[in-house]
Amino acid sequence: MAEINQPSEETNENKEVVVREQVPNATAVLVLGILSLLFWCCWGIGLILGIIGLILGVKSKKIYNESPDRYSVSSYKNLNAGYICSLIGTILAGLYLLLIIIGLLIGTSFMNFFPWENILNNINF
Amino acid sequence: MLEKLADWLESIAQPCFYSSFLGVECPGCGMQRAFIELIRGNFRESLILYPALLPGILLIVLLVVHLIFKLQRGALFIKILFIINAFIMVLNYIYKILTP
Numbered sequence: 001m002a003e004i005n006q007p008s009e010e011t012n013e014n015k016e017v018v019v020r021e022q023v024p025n026a027t028a029v030l031v032l033g034i035l036s037l038l039f040w041c042c043w044g045i046g047l048i049l050g051i052i053g054l055i056l057g058v059k060s061k062k063i064y065n066e067s068p069d070r071y072s073v074s075s076y077k078n079l080n081a082g083y084i085c086s087l088i089g090t091i092l093a094g095l096y097l098l099l100i101i102i103g104l105l106i107g108t109s110f111m112n113f114f115p116w117e118n119i120l121n122n123i124n125f
Numbered sequence: 126m127l128e129k130l131a132d133w134l135e136s137i138a139q140p141c142f143y144s145s146f147l148g149v150e151c152p153g154c155g156m157q158r159a160f161i162e163l164i165r166g167n168f169r170e171s172l173i174l175y176p177a178l179l180p181g182i183l184l185i186v187l188l189v190v191h192l193i194f195k196l197q198r199g200a201l202f203i204k205i206l207f208i209i210n211a212f213i214m215v216l217n218y219i220y221k222i223l224t225p
Contacts, residue, residue, distance in 0.1 A: 041152040077200040
């Protein structure tokens with residue numbers, strides 16, 4: 001990850017080279033967001049990854065908004081994409097966990113209503 | 126050689142924790158089998174077993190390419206592909222739950 005804080009060059013109208021930093025943690029938020037999609041069903045891993053991505057994303061967005069001229073636009077686009085991915089992943093993981101908990105709590109009425117025999121006959125990995 | 130890799134992967138495959146514990150399939154069920162089918166070269170069977178695996182692999186490849194080569198519209202493609210992927214996963218899960 002040595003390339004995170006290397007400046008990227010952009011030229012403005014006067015053909016001068018303006019050197020801008022990359023927003024901190026942009027790559028990390030992007031990777032966390034996409035990883036949370038692969039694990040959103042697996043016992044809370046997706047939820048944890050998504051929440052970490054969200055927290056890092058919010059912090060980095062605040063840092064960017066304080067001084068937007070200091071950071072490059074492409075890294076902000078990465079940060080935004082990672083933020084949206086983490087958001088969707090966290091929502092999916094949270095909803096699924098809620099569904100499981102509600103299903104376990106409802107208990108016997110859930111058992112009578114849901115076609116358990118069909119599902120139990122099809123257990124595989 | 127790929128056949129041997131596929132056979133070895135099949136021997137170390139783990140059953141889904143959810144389905145052995147609760148009896149219901151989780152949204153990721155079938156991903157391992159679909160991956161093994163993919164290594165064997167059967168695209169159609171892989172898609173039938175778990176439709177979201179192929180777009181998922183495409184998403185990871187796009188992520189790596191975007192991080193290395195810094196594509197112009199890379200972030201936009203990742204967002205769109207991510208949303209498509211999430212849709213396929215959710216719809217596939219609902220379909221699996223509702224059909225016997």
